[in-house]
Amino acid sequence: MPKKKTALTIEERLQQALVPAEEQPYEVPENWVWVRLGAIAEIVTGGTPSKKHPEYYGGNFPFYKPSDLDQGRLTYDASEYLSEEGKKVSRIIPKNSTAVCCIGSIGKCGYLMCEGTTNQQINSAIPKINSLCMYYYLCTENFVQNLLSMASATTIAIVNKSKMESCAFPLPPLSEQQRIVERIEELFAKLDEAKERLQEVADSFAVRKAAILHKAFTGELTKQWRCENGVSDESWEEKTIGEICSSLKYGTSKKSSDDGEVVVLRMGNLQNGEIDWSNLAYTSDEEDIKKYLLKSGDVLFNRTNSPELVGKTSIYRGEMPAIYAGYLIKLDYEKNIVVGDYLNYYLNSSKAKEYYMQVKTDGVSQSNINAKKIGEFEIPLPTLSEQHEIVRLIDDLLARERKAQQAAEQALASIDLMKKSILACAFRGELGTNKASEASALELLRQVLAEN
Structure with a gap:
C-alpha cells in the first residue's frame, strides 16, 4: 500500500508560502513579508459552458470575458450572461474577487462587483486578505511583469493557475492594507476628477472646430475685417459647386501596388482636411500618371465610404507626386472665384455634412455621393480677399x-503614469501610511494558513 501523505505543519506551510530573499523583487518595510499569491488567495481558472446547450445562456448570471475587465475597479456588466442552468455547470466566483486576463492581454485586471463566472482566458484571485489591497497590487506594473515572466507559449502566451499562484505578493499587516486602499482611492479620486475635466477638453475639439467654421461661414468671424476694409455685408453670394468648378473628375479605377513611381491617394489618406501620408499605395502606370497627376492646391472629395465618413474632403499640397483613386473626386475649382483652403474647410463643415446625409445613397455597408449631387451643393462665397482672411483666421484658431x-491629451497620459507611480509607491510602503510598530504581517500569514 502507498504511504499516506503526512499533513504539513503550519511552519512547513509558512516556509512554502514565503518568497526566498533572492526572489524578492524589491525591499519592503520590515513588518511586511513577501508571499506567494496562492497562499493568500484561491486561484480559479474559468471555463466556457458548452455552446451545444443553448439553455445555458440568456439569463442574468454574469459570464465575464477579457474585454469586460476594461471596467477595472468597477467591473459589473458582462458581455454575456448565463441562465440558472448555465450557472449550475460553472465555477462561481464571489464578488470582490480580482479577475486577471492570463491569455492575450496578460495582466488586465477587473475587480468583480458581483458574483459571476469567467471564461478560460481569465484566472480569478479569490482573496483571503483585504480584497481591494489585492486588486490594486495585481494592477501594478511589477505584478504584470511578474505574470508575463511566468507565461509559457506555443502559439499564444498563457499563464496557468499554478504559475499565477507562484507570483510574489508584498503582504502588509491587515490594518496597513486598509490604509493603503484608502490612500490609493483618495489620490485616484482626485486624479479621476482632473481626468474627467481634461477628457472634456480633448473630446470637445470637434465641437469647438464646428463652432469656428460656423462663425467663419456665416460672416461673423470677419465682421470687423469687412468694417475695417470697407467691404459690404451684401458682398457674399451663393454659388453651387458646379458653378465654381470647371469639372468634377473621378480618379483611376486601376489597381494600385505596394511600390511604384507615384503615390495613389485613397480614401484612407483623406484625414481631417489634409493628406495622411501613411499606408500608401503606388502606381507606375504612365497613362494614369499623366491623366490623374495632382497639382498643389487640388481638392479631393471622398465620394464612397461608410455613412459617417462619406464626403470627407482634403487638400493636396504637393508634398510628393500623387494621383488619386476612383473612390475620390477631384474638384477643379476656378481660382478666380474660390480659394482652395476655403472650399476645403467649407466641405468639411457641419452644413456640408448635413447635405451629404440628405443626398447620399446607401449600399450594403457603404454610402455614395455622385458628382451630380456634389455639383448641386451651394456654398456661401465672399470676395477672394475675404476668403483669404477667413482661411487665415480659421488656421490660427484651429x-x-x-x-x-494636445496639452489635454498629454496631461491625460501623465495621469495614467501618475496612477502607476502611486501603485508602485503604495506597495513599497512609500505612501506614508505604514506604522512600523504594528505586528509583522508574518502573524497575519500564519492566521490565514491556519484557517485554510
Whole structure:
C-alpha cells in the first residue's frame, strides 16, 4: 500500500508560502513579508459552458470575458450572461474577487462587483486578505511583469493557475492594507476628477472646430475685417459647386501596388482636411500618371465610404507626386472665384455634412455621393480677399485649439503614469501610511494558513 501523505505543519506551510530573499523583487518595510499569491488567495481558472446547450445562456448570471475587465475597479456588466442552468455547470466566483486576463492581454485586471463566472482566458484571485489591497497590487506594473515572466507559449502566451499562484505578493499587516486602499482611492479620486475635466477638453475639439467654421461661414468671424476694409455685408453670394468648378473628375479605377513611381491617394489618406501620408499605395502606370497627376492646391472629395465618413474632403499640397483613386473626386475649382483652403474647410463643415446625409445613397455597408449631387451643393462665397482672411483666421484658431487638445491629451497620459507611480509607491510602503510598530504581517500569514 502507498504511504499516506503526512499533513504539513503550519511552519512547513509558512516556509512554502514565503518568497526566498533572492526572489524578492524589491525591499519592503520590515513588518511586511513577501508571499506567494496562492497562499493568500484561491486561484480559479474559468471555463466556457458548452455552446451545444443553448439553455445555458440568456439569463442574468454574469459570464465575464477579457474585454469586460476594461471596467477595472468597477467591473459589473458582462458581455454575456448565463441562465440558472448555465450557472449550475460553472465555477462561481464571489464578488470582490480580482479577475486577471492570463491569455492575450496578460495582466488586465477587473475587480468583480458581483458574483459571476469567467471564461478560460481569465484566472480569478479569490482573496483571503483585504480584497481591494489585492486588486490594486495585481494592477501594478511589477505584478504584470511578474505574470508575463511566468507565461509559457506555443502559439499564444498563457499563464496557468499554478504559475499565477507562484507570483510574489508584498503582504502588509491587515490594518496597513486598509490604509493603503484608502490612500490609493483618495489620490485616484482626485486624479479621476482632473481626468474627467481634461477628457472634456480633448473630446470637445470637434465641437469647438464646428463652432469656428460656423462663425467663419456665416460672416461673423470677419465682421470687423469687412468694417475695417470697407467691404459690404451684401458682398457674399451663393454659388453651387458646379458653378465654381470647371469639372468634377473621378480618379483611376486601376489597381494600385505596394511600390511604384507615384503615390495613389485613397480614401484612407483623406484625414481631417489634409493628406495622411501613411499606408500608401503606388502606381507606375504612365497613362494614369499623366491623366490623374495632382497639382498643389487640388481638392479631393471622398465620394464612397461608410455613412459617417462619406464626403470627407482634403487638400493636396504637393508634398510628393500623387494621383488619386476612383473612390475620390477631384474638384477643379476656378481660382478666380474660390480659394482652395476655403472650399476645403467649407466641405468639411457641419452644413456640408448635413447635405451629404440628405443626398447620399446607401449600399450594403457603404454610402455614395455622385458628382451630380456634389455639383448641386451651394456654398456661401465672399470676395477672394475675404476668403483669404477667413482661411487665415480659421488656421490660427484651429492651431490654438489643437494645441489645447494636445496639452489635454498629454496631461491625460501623465495621469495614467501618475496612477502607476502611486501603485508602485503604495506597495513599497512609500505612501506614508505604514506604522512600523504594528505586528509583522508574518502573524497575519500564519492566521490565514491556519484557517485554510
